[in-house]
Amino acid sequence: MSTQIRLSGSGGQGMLLAGIILSEAAISEEKNAVQTQSYGPEARGGASKSEVIISDDEIAYPKVTVPDVMLALTQEAYEKYAVDMNDNGTLVVDESITLSGNDKCKVISIPIIKSARDDLGRIIVANIVALGALVKASSIVNEEALLAAVLKRVPKGTEELNTKALQTGFMLVANK
C-alpha cells in the first residue's frame, strides 16, 4: 500500500515544512516515506508544491505521478497541480478557490486561510491547519503521530499555537 501526496500553494506558505512533518509522522509509524521538493522558475514566485510518498514497502520511484491525496491553498496551485489527481483520491482546497467543475475525485472545500488568519490570528500557521485537515480527510497518518511530528519541527514557543492550528484543521473536516 502506497499513497502519493501533493501539497501545493504559493511560495512562502510552508508547503516544504508541511511535507517534512508529514514524512516524519509516517516514519514514526514504522512506514517508509520519500519527500521531494522541486524548485523551478515557479519557486521564484507563484505556485509551489511539495510531494510525499508514504508506503509500507520500500519506495523505488520517488516522484508523485497521480496524487491520491492533495492540498491546494491557492487558485493557481489548484489549476496547475490538481489536473492529474487520482479519480478515487481526496482533494482538500481552501474555500477561496473556484472549482473547475471537472474534478472527479472527492473535493473538500474549507476555510483554511481564513481560520489561520482570523480565528488563530496568525496566517503563517495556515500550513499546519491544512495538514490537520488533510490528515483528517485521508487518515494517511495517525493524528497523534502528526501532532508529535508538528511539535518536533515548529519553533520553540509556538507549540500551543501550532497545536491549536492542527486541531482547527481536524475540526474543519470533522464538522464538514
Place this chain on the structure above:
Amino acid sequence: MSTQIRLSGSGGQGMLLAGIILSEAAISEEKNAVQTQSYGPEARGGASKSEVIISDDEIAYPKVTVPDVMLALTQEAYEKYAVDMNDNGTLVVDESITLSGNDKCKVISIPIIKSARDDLGRIIVANIVALGALVKASSIVNEEALLAAVLKRVPKGTEELNTKALQTGFMLVANK
C-alpha cells in the same frame, strides 16, 4: 548541465537542512533544483542521506543515481552511500572516516566535525561547515549565494555562528 549531489551522515546531523539550503542557493542563481529526502528504516537511527539535483534545465527524474558530488560525515554513511559515486566526481569526507582504498573519484578528507566541535564550539553546525567545504570543493553554487541561503534558513541569533561555520568549511578545503 546537471549535477547530482548526495549529503550523508547520521540522523540528527542536519543533512535535510543542508540539502534545502543548497537547493535554495541554486534557485537564487536561476538554476533548477530538486531536493529529496528518503525516510526508511535507516531514518530511525543510523545512516541518513539527503539528495539534490541542480540543473540549468528542467529536471525530469528526481532521483540521484550516480552522485557527482558527495559528502559523508560518518563511517556508516560512507560505506553505505559512496559506492556508486561518479569516477570523475568529488567526495568530501570527515577525517574520522577510514577510506576503503577503492574510491576512484577525488576524495577530500578534512576535520569537519572536529572544527565544528572544537574551533566553533558547537557540533550542531557541522552540517554548515560541511556545506562550505562541499561547495568550495565543487563550485556547484556561488559562495555568496550559499551564504545568503544559509542565513535565510538558520535560527535567528545564530547568523554569526553559521557564517563562521561556512567560512570554516571554505577554508578547510582552500588550505588543503
